Amino acid sequence: MTSSKEQKAIQDQFRERMNEDELMNCMRCGFCLPSCPTYIESGSQELHSPRGRIAIMKAVVDGLIEPDEDVERTLNMCLGCRACEPVCPSGVRYGHLLEEARDIIQQNKKHSWPVRVLRKLVFKELFPYPNRVRVATASLGFYQRSGLQTFLQRTRLSHVLPAHLREMEKVLPSAPTLKKMKKRPKHLPAQGEAKRRVAFFSGCLMDTLFIETNDATMKLLQLAGCEIVIPSLQTCCGALHGHSGEKEQAKWLAKRNIEAFEQCQADAVITNAGGCGAFLMEYDHLLKDDPDWVDRAKAFVEKIRDISAILIELGFQHKGLKLPPQIVTYQDSCHLRNVMRTSSAPRQLLQSIAGVEFREMRESDRCCGSAGIYNIVEPEMAMQILDHKMVYAEQTGATTIVTANPGCLLQMKLGIERKGLGEKVRAVHIVEVLFEAVKESGLFEESKDG
Amino acid sequence: MISEAAKQLFIQIVGRENYDDSKAGRLVYSYDATPQFQAIPEAVMAPRNTKEVSEIVKVCAEYRIPIVPRGSGTNLCAGTCPIEGGIVLLFKHMNRILEIDEDNLTATVQPGVITLDLIKSVEEKGLFYPPDPSSMKISTIGGNINENSGGLRGLKYGVTRDYVLGLEAVLANGDVIRTGGKLAKDVAGYDLTRLLVGSEGTLGIITEATLKLVPMPEAKKTMLALYQDLEAAARSVSKIIASKIIPATLEFLDQPTLRVVEDYAQIGLPTDVKAVLLIEQDGAREVVEREMRQIERICKEEQAVSVQLARSDQEADALRTARRSALSALARLRPTTILEDATVPRSEIAKMVTAINEIAEKYRVMICTFGHAGDGNLHPTCPTDARDDEEMERVEAAFAEIFAKAIELGGTITGEHGVGAMKAPYLEWKLGKEGVEVMQAIKRALDPYNIMNPGKVFAKSTRKRVVVTK
Ligand SMILES: Cc1cc2nc3c(=O)[nH]c(=O)nc-3n(C[C@H](O)[C@H](O)[C@H](O)COP(=O)(O)OP(=O)(O)OC[C@H]3O[C@@H](n4cnc5c(N)ncnc54)[C@H](O)[C@@H]3O)c2cc1C
Ligand code: SF4
Ligand code: SF4
Numbered sequence: 001m002t003s004s005k006e007q008k009a010i011q012d013q014f015r016e017r018m019n020e021d022e023l024m025n026c027m028r029c030g031f032c033l034p035s036c037p038t039y040i041e042s043g044s045q046e047l048h049s050p051r052g053r054i055a056i057m058k059a060v061v062d063g064l065i066e067p068d069e070d071v072e073r074t075l076n077m078c079l080g081c082r083a084c085e086p087v088c089p090s091g092v093r094y095g096h097l098l099e100e101a102r103d104i105i106q107q108n109k110k111h112s113w114p115v116r117v118l119r120k121l122v123f124k125e126l127f128p129y130p131n132r133v134r135v136a137t138a139s140l141g142f143y144q145r146s147g148l149q150t151f152l153q154r155t156r157l158s159h160v161l162p163a164h165l166r167e168m169e170k171v172l173p174s175a176p177t178l179k180k181m182k183k184r185p186k187h188l189p190a191q192g193e194a195k196r197r198v199a200f201f202s203g204c205l206m207d208t209l210f211i212e213t214n215d216a217t218m219k220l221l222q223l224a225g226c227e228i229v230i231p232s233l234q235t236c237c238g239a240l241h242g243h244s245g246e247k248e249q250a251k252w253l254a255k256r257n258i259e260a261f262e263q264c265q266a267d268a269v270i271t272n273a274g275g276c277g278a279f280l281m282e283y284d285h286l287l288k289d290d291p292d293w294v295d296r297a298k299a300f301v302e303k304i305r306d307i308s309a310i311l312i313e314l315g316f317q318h319k320g321l322k323l324p325p326q327i328v329t330y331q332d333s334c335h336l337r338n339v340m341r342t343s344s345a346p347r348q349l350l351q352s353i354a355g356v357e358f359r360e361m362r363e364s365d366r367c368c369g370s371a372g373i374y375n376i377v378e379p380e381m382a383m384q385i386l387d388h389k390m391v392y393a394e395q396t397g398a399t400t401i402v403t404a405n406p407g408c409l410l411q412m413k414l415g416i417e418r419k420g421l422g423e424k425v426r427a428v429h430i431v432e433v434l435f436e437a438v439k440e441s442g443l444f445e446e447s448k449d450g
Numbered sequence: 451m452i453s454e455a456a457k458q459l460f461i462q463i464v465g466r467e468n469y470d471d472s473k474a475g476r477l478v479y480s481y482d483a484t485p486q487f488q489a490i491p492e493a494v495m496a497p498r499n500t501k502e503v504s505e506i507v508k509v510c511a512e513y514r515i516p517i518v519p520r521g522s523g524t525n526l527c528a529g530t531c532p533i534e535g536g537i538v539l540l541f542k543h544m545n546r547i548l549e550i551d552e553d554n555l556t557a558t559v560q561p562g563v564i565t566l567d568l569i570k571s572v573e574e575k576g577l578f579y580p581p582d583p584s585s586m587k588i589s590t591i592g593g594n595i596n597e598n599s600g601g602l603r604g605l606k607y608g609v610t611r612d613y614v615l616g617l618e619a620v621l622a623n624g625d626v627i628r629t630g631g632k633l634a635k636d637v638a639g640y641d642l643t644r645l646l647v648g649s650e651g652t653l654g655i656i657t658e659a660t661l662k663l664v665p666m667p668e669a670k671k672t673m674l675a676l677y678q679d680l681e682a683a684a685r686s687v688s689k690i691i692a693s694k695i696i697p698a699t700l701e702f703l704d705q706p707t708l709r710v711v712e713d714y715a716q717i718g719l720p721t722d723v724k725a726v727l728l729i730e731q732d733g734a735r736e737v738v739e740r741e742m743r744q745i746e747r748i749c750k751e752e753q754a755v756s757v758q759l760a761r762s763d764q765e766a767d768a769l770r771t772a773r774r775s776a777l778s779a780l781a782r783l784r785p786t787t788i789l790e791d792a793t794v795p796r797s798e799i800a801k802m803v804t805a806i807n808e809i810a811e812k813y814r815v816m817i818c819t820f821g822h823a824g825d826g827n828l829h830p831t832c833p834t835d836a837r838d839d840e841e842m843e844r845v846e847a848a849f850a851e852i853f854a855k856a857i858e859l860g861g862t863i864t865g866e867h868g869v870g871a872m873k874a875p876y877l878e879w880k881l882g883k884e885g886v887e888v889m890q891a892i893k894r895a896l897d898p899y900n901i902m903n904p905g906k907v908f909a910k911s912t913r914k915r916v917v918v919t920k
Contacts, residue, residue, distance in 0.1 A: 024785035024836075028483045029778040030524045030588045034564075044542040046523075052478035059477050064490070070474035089714045089778035 002072065006108055010067040013104040014060045019097065023058040026051065026092045032084035037367045038077050041384050047074050050084035050094055057101050067105065075101055077381060079374055080243055081334035081367035086341070095339070096285060099242055106245025123246045127204055127236040128253060137208035138178035145174075168375070171413035176211045188218055188228040195225035195314060199266035199303075201257075203276050204236045205406045213406075216435035217272045217307055223443060224314040226270075233260035239279035242286065243372050254283045255293060258300045269300070272307040272431055274336030274405040275372065280304050281340055306336055308345040308404065308430060317352035321437035328433070329361045329398035331368055331389070331412060333405035346404055346430050353437045362392040368403075370411030382411075383418075390415040393425075401427045452492045452537070456513045460495060460537075463505045468496040468543070479520060479538040480531070483585075484872055485786050486836055487528035489535070491518065496540040500618060500626060500657040503539070507655065507901075508624035510537070516904050519651040521562065521593030524585040526789060527870025529597065529650050533905045539655065541592055547571055548658070554632045555663045556615060561592025561656050568661075577663040580607035583866075584774035592656050598648030600866040602730075602770060605824035606698045607664075609866065611647045618658035619646055622897040632660060645892070650868050651903040653896050667732035670698070671742050672766035675749040676723040676756045680704060680807070683725040684800035686752040687823045690729075691796050693748060695741050699730035700824025701773055702803075707820040707831075710779040715772040723755065727823065728773055730766075776820045777831065783816075784833035790849055792856035793827040793865030805855045806830045813848040815841070827865035853879070874909035 002010070032050045033039050039049035046052040053074055059065040075098065082095045126132050184207065190196075198221060206214050221228055234257055238250035257280070261269055271277035281304045284297040311317075328350055337343045343365070351358045369375055369385035393401055393415070401416070403409045412427035438444045452460075452471070461469050470476070471493040480490040492515075497503045510517050516536025523530050532538055541562030549558040550572055557572055557579065565586040572579050582601035583589055589599070595617075600609040616630030630636060630643040646653060677683040687700060703711065704725050712719040720726065729745055731738050746757045760766035781787040794802045803819065806828070810817035821828035830852055834845050853863055853876065863876045878886050890908060893900075 021785055025782060027485070027778055027781035027787050028481055028523070029585065029781075030483065030522050031585075031775070031778055033522065033588050044545075046478040047475055049478075055478055055481060056474060064488075065473050065477050068473060070472050074474060089775035090781040091714065
């Protein structure tokens with residue numbers, strides 16, 4: 001419950017902080033409606049459409065409506081997938097409006113104490129510290145390897161978890177050991193002549209739970225002719241904070257990252273997670289009111305590149321890659337597509353592999369329902385979206401579903417599990433497929449293994 | 451106010467899940483695509499079939515509750531803005547294509563069907579539904595019928611009215627009537643179908659429509675003619691028509707519009723020319739080729755600096771999509787975007803374009819113009835800021851003068867966007883007192899309690915204001 005005092009504070013903040021020009025920029029043409037997953041899945045409810053959400057935000061500013069439960073609900077239901085942005089002829093930056101609105105509501109809301117403690121733990125004590133993320137992941141590894149996981153699953157003790165979390169737990173990759181996570185490279189040479197000097201943004205989840213994908217990413221970069229620097233002072237991108245209404249914390253993280261990457265003097269900063277990349281790419285917006293930082297942020301932003309985009313730039317599609325025959329499809333990462341505007345590069349790379357029959361999935365550009373932590377906080381809508389998606393995935397006949405973001409990857413694995421396709425179909429990160437192809441084609445020299 | 455008794459009756463009819471009177475749930479139906487109009491309804495309802503619509507209307511008649519039928523709310527005349535309160539009626543459950551009859555070339559649909567979905571479905575069967583308003587990817591057939599919407603293909607194929615064969619409608623007393631049908635010829639009594647088309651929800655609620663389809667044309671070609679002189683482009687339009695060629699599409703975009711559209715679409719539109727014409731022809735292959743060559747010649751004679759043919763279907767499609775985004779793309783320029791719909795006889799297009807530019811200069815306002823030039827239907831659009839009262843007064847004056855000019859040239863105040871609440875004060879201007887009285891007599895006969903979308907079409911006063919509403 002939001003008390004009326006809280007509502008008043010929220011309303012005042014809306015008036016003060018929401019960008020009124022941006023709100024007015026929406027001319028209510030409705031062109032974004034058919035692209036919005038929550039509008040479609042809710043059976044065409046304007047309340048769950050971008051146009052409706054913008055109208056609600058504006059109505060709070062105008063004092064036409066109080067920020068009551070329903071207002072909060074519609075903002076929570078939004079996936080933040082930003083599919084409404086590229087289709088908006090008016091160029092409304094919906095994502096920025098949403099982020100600001102969520103931040104205002106969070107900051108002015110008194111959470112119940114367990115939520116408060118959890119939020120503090122996750123946002124302030126865990127993610128900003130790579131070391132702690134490693135330890136947390138290692139405990140997951142202990143849980144998985146010790147037999148405790150099997151024990152809990154067999155005895156059905158894990159049933160105390162809500163159904164969707166139980167399913168989620170099953171698809172988590174096996175966590176690496178703490179030792180492995182601590183031994184990370186700082187610098188890697190190019191294989192052959194160095195064409196570029198790039199910095200690698202390793203990310204929290206990617207450098208722990210998905211450590212293999214990060215290793216493969218770096219190998220691909222080396223192979224493409226990149227000298228790589230991996231600044232050890234880098235930290236979490238802050239996306240989780242930014243999207244959950246912890247904007248100040250996100251800003252603090254942004255500054256630390258900008259500092260860390262400024263020092264490596266690289267031509268480009270490479271990411272392999274659409275969610276992180278998109279957030280890094282908007283540091284200039286995040287820090288727009290901070291005159292000391294805005295130019296530094298702009299310089300940083302210009303360097304951000306997704307792995308598939310840089311590989312295409314460096315001609316990786318002409319490497320003559322091959323794989324055993326298989327049907328492959330690609331699920332866009334929303335933020336990679338809608339914010340980083342990278343959608344053809346991953347497809348081009350997949351299509352360049354001999355043996356791969358690429359089949360486009362219907363609505364491949366529509367969110368899979370993972371959306372950061374959305375599938376944990378809004379399981380019902382998330383699962384509805386996912387199940388819908390899996391129907392189309394199955395129709396392609398693909399045995400390999402490729403994604404470009406860890407959240408999407410887990411969600412697709414979950415979808416496969418839910419549909420009982422585990423035997424036939426696998427979900428992989430694009431880097432994994434490319435790396436398989438590199439090995440299959442005999443391009444990879446084991447000696448350069450960093 | 452909806453009394454508790456009426457509310458309970460409504461819930462009995464549509465079910466709890468289809469009745470919403472929460473604040474947020476109502477707020478999102480307080481607007482449409484018309485700037486500066488907003489009013490919050492008292493409740494929102496989504497009936498599942500004609501019977502439920504009829505029962506709702508009966509309750510509304512008894513309790514004198516206004517009803518605002520709403521498709522996707524993309525109209526540009528404040529047609530779905532509930533300015534007198536009451537309920538908003540949604541058709542999200544009534545959104546099925548009931549039949550595509552390939553023998554009689556008809557489609558029977560519910561009002562909530564999205565226009566583009568219908569177009570795609572009939573095209574899969576080699577058939578063609580021509581009315582294609584720029585909003586077609588989200589607009590509904592119910593909305594199209596009630597606004598009698600046109601589109602890019604209107605020049606050759608006509609507007610929605612020309613494709614409505616029959617309707618099922620619920621009248622203000624709850625009676626369900628059926629008009630017309632699949633027949634190609636039918637003169638039994640008054641043509642109620644035509645009366646209901648374009649009635650903006652003020653005479654009845656459309657619950658089903660039978661639409662005419664035509665065979666898919668064999669071939670289609672798309673071309674862009676570029677001009678450094680606005681009037682030269684406008685003259686080309688009149689001349690193409692005068693030489694007895696009716697292109698499928700003949701659209702006009704001026705330079706500021708081109709720039710914002712290119713900004714959004716990024717398909718390499720020329721932004722260094724003063725105007726372009728987007729021209730399309732379809733039909734039998736030889737005819738299309740011959741006529742496109744003729745059109746090219748006319749454009750060049752009228753000083754087109756270049757004439758380019760689309761090289762592929764994708765390119766042609768990109769051009770059309772870009773044109774369709776014009777209005778929303780213009781909205782990126784300033785916080786408020788005011789668009790008009792003045793229409794003149796085709797022969798007067800050049801004069802109208804010149805007049806618009808002179809008027810813009812006179813009142814020091816920016817006016818970008820695009821539109822269905824072949825139909826004489828232009829959309830002079832003014833990017834402005836509703837918060838600046840002084841500027842808004844000038845915008846008001848400029849548009850009043852544009853309207854006067856259109857009527858002077860033998861034109862009308864709205865070609866396709868309807869009257870709604872926005873242009874109601876101007877209706878008398880176009881129709882004369884007697885004309886308005888005939889329409890009011892029809893309205894009174896069919897809707898004695900004035901519950902069907904009240905406040906639309908007919909104004910309380912004829913104070914002629916289009917822009918500043920306070
Ligand atoms: C960017 C943009 C471009 C546009 N381009 C064009 C164009 O090219 N050509 C054109 O003609 N228009 C155009 N329009 C205007 C608008 O899209 C059309 O008028 C469209 O037909 C409205 O459809 P809708 O479903 O949104 O109807 P709504 O806006 O919801 O309703 C329109 C009217 O129909 C009534 N209504 C809706 N359903 C029913 C029903 N079942 N029974 C009775 N009454 C009903 C409503 O009360 C209202 O009066 C454009 C609008 C925008 C925003
Ligand atoms: S966000 Fe953009 S596309 Fe959506 S209604 Fe507003 S202006 Fe139109
Ligand atoms: S971000 Fe995604 S879910 Fe949210 S309004 Fe936009 S399209 Fe809809």
